[in-house]
Amino acid sequence: MDVILVPGLWLDASSWDDITPALEAADHRPHPLTLPGPAVGDLVVDDWVDAVVAEIDRIGGRVILVGHSGGGNVVWGAADRRPDQVARVILVDTIVPHPGAMISEFPSGTVSCTSPGGTSSTKTTSPTSTHRRESAPRSRSSMCPAAFRARGSP
Secondary structure, X not given: OEEXXXXXXXXXXXXXXXXXXXXXXXXXXXXXXXXXXXXXXXXXXXXXXHHHHHHHHHHOOOEEEEEEOHHHHHHHHHHHHOHHHEEEEEEEOOOOOOOOOOXXXXXXXXXXXXXXXXXXXXXXXXXXXXXXXXXXXXXXXXXXXXXXXXXXXX
C-alpha cells in the first residue's frame, strides 16, 4: 500500500527517515513529503492540502495518509477532498478539527471522532489557529472526513 507521510509544519520529508525502512520492510511504499514553504503571505493550509491531494492523484490508487502534528490537519483536509482514494488516515500527535472549525483551528473543549472500525479518540484542547485564505474558503465543518461520514461515523 502507498503511504503518504506528512511531517509537522516547518519540518521536512527527512523527519520520516527513521520510519520509512520499517514501512518498506512491511511491503508498503512510503512517500514522505516536504510541504511548500511556511505559512506566509498567500501560502496557507489549503496550499499544503493541495500538495497532498496532488500526491494522492499522482499515485493514482488508494493510499494511507499519515500526518504528524500540524501535518495531521493537512492529511485530514486531503482525505476530505479525496475520500474514495484514502483507505485510512493516521494522526500522530494531533487531533481532528472541532465541528464547525476549519482545519488547524481548535477551540477550547473536548473533541472526539469515531473511525469506521469503531475506534474513538478524545482530547481536551486549547484555542489555536493558523492562517486561512479568506478569498477562496473551503469548508472543513465536519469532525470526520467524508470517507468516515459515509460509513456512518459522527
